[in-house]
Amino acid sequence: MKEQVILVARKDPAQQEERFASSLEELQSLTETAGGEVKKIMIQKRERIHPATYIGEGKLAEIKEEIDQSEAEIDIVVFNDELSPGQLRNISDRLERRVIDRSQLILDIFASRARTKEGKLQVELAQLQYLLPRLAGQGTELSRLGGGIGTRGPGETKLETDRRHIQRRIDDIKRRLQTVVKQRNQYRKRREVNYAFQIAIVGYTNAGKSTFFNKVTDSDSFEEDLLFATLDPLTRQVSLPSGFKALISDTVGFIQDLPTTLIAAFRSTLEEVTEADFIIHMVDASHPDHSEQEKTVHKLLKDLQADHLPVLTVYNKRDLLQDDFIPSVFPSLTVSVHDPIDIKRILDKVENTLKEEWYEYNVFIRASEGKQLQQFKQDSIVVSVKFHEDREGYALHGFIHPDHPLKNKILQ
Template structure:
């Protein structure tokens, strides 16, 4: 399929040069992920966007010339436009115009596979579309496909606000049912005292590669933004034998559309319900520190900033020159080979041993089932059979809140 030719229009705030360069490169990657080809980029220095048409008259005139010269079909704006700005630019340039938020929503619509994912994307797109209907009748009716048109079927929506509001209510009702089902599933996991690890990180950091290698899952693994949208949870074991549930979550990104954050709240609740966060960073990215800050900021928004956390600086095989980690505790590795994955799993155990309570107990030889329970639910680092006692001596670390704690740590030692 031929790629859509796209022109990027961007406003550069002279006070924010670093973040601008980074956001522009990211927008190019997003366009590529959506199936577009960036033919040209036009940038104008403005401290504030023009209220009516985002950029100045001269720059829009220049854009019209580029569109005609290269037969460009799509203009992508590196910001979220107001309904008025979107309408004015579209009328002025006479081609399809979408903003950064609409592009991200479009990729999400393409990537979502599960019922919940599709409903969440549709809700976000409908909420985005509703205030932007005015004056878009002609534009919506002529959409015949392409970037920014996937999802809820804009051609059928026309300009009927009542229809969209009804659809929003319907989607919300269905989504509530799915969310309730997920909540019950999480509660069952809690009742079973399953230790839950949420894998988070900026989009394309390597989360799904890690997830696939440790769980033998076959979730989509691509060098593209937002390769994973639907949260997957699989059971796996750490090197000591501790059984954990690993959840792969949607990739984080700067300037995520507010409607999308709200719509994906239930998906991101996998993070807030976790016992441990594994934050994976693409250390080879030129702006990896900005990626980290974005993820940490979103974790704070979710109320998950105080959960035990390990930062994994992935793709060290691509890092040029010295590397200084921003976060502690951390590990530097590469998931390109299996050893790198093992390094990350061992580092998780190190962090847990520092946060959990040490224990030292004896298990009778005939209590094999209890011994196995300890191996699956605690970090066991010593397990020796003492023939003279006919017992195993077991040393390890246990989650202070785990129901087994009372059985391996005598009550008088609990508060030491």
């Protein structure tokens, strides 16, 4: 049985209409992803946030009336903004219903999506850090946790109202996460020693990243028409058309107004991006607010100090477009990741973009040095191979990353 939900949003008169509509649509998708059913959306146009109740007294009374008169039993009221501990307490008292904000809703979805040990620890940390200042207003709530939106998560079922208990748990999780980060760094160093070229797929949540990842790696990462379908970063090997081997990572979807506790907690899942050599930015071209979503991703890449990396923007869901689509950045492609021809176009484009950045080489390898020939085929983009009988060897023409150790073999 789905929980019945009322959404509440404040519209700042200065805010653009499209941006507000997109944010509300996102809140509705988040609610549905968490298993709720939206019964009504209530909006108040208001310049300033009310310090005690977020929205005005009159609007609050109107929401209470809607709850009392609704045919469906309203279980929960979700606000499209982060509420302060005091606001949360005052609104809950007034409406006599469970009240959560956008941040808590996102945390809830993350809690139900985390699969790995690290993912679960990250979510629990973010939830506890969010909950700690709000304990005073959760007295009656905590006693009946265990079901429903906003109550999921590894750390919430046995939560006590004792702040020290929570603080101890936060410290414990941070210690355990440091161990995980060390292990991840060791794994990364191994990859660097073996000089693996890294591609990270980034993009707004639900843009088609996991579908593309699965198609190019023949794997079965979780893909669904839901927000935040992927949480834990996955890395697999991919072969580009020339035979060049790279590692490709699928990352957590970005979102507008991501809670600050989450950006901090999920830094390590996004670290795959900062360690990448190349970024594929997947955009849902059919989304009415795709340009705003692009800006959100660019901003987060800048925050992660990954905005200097070469990027290929892939405008996905071409099959859902009604009108002619004009890309706003280059290099870019407009595709449907369900079309095998388009998948090949993306990989070709990645390779061509790399050729423009990389060192162009010509090298001769003796026929007896088969291992070295194989190495060049895997670790560089080989454009042509010609066998010379008189010299008993192969002449290779191709492109290689300027920092790759193999480059020394070319210059000898």
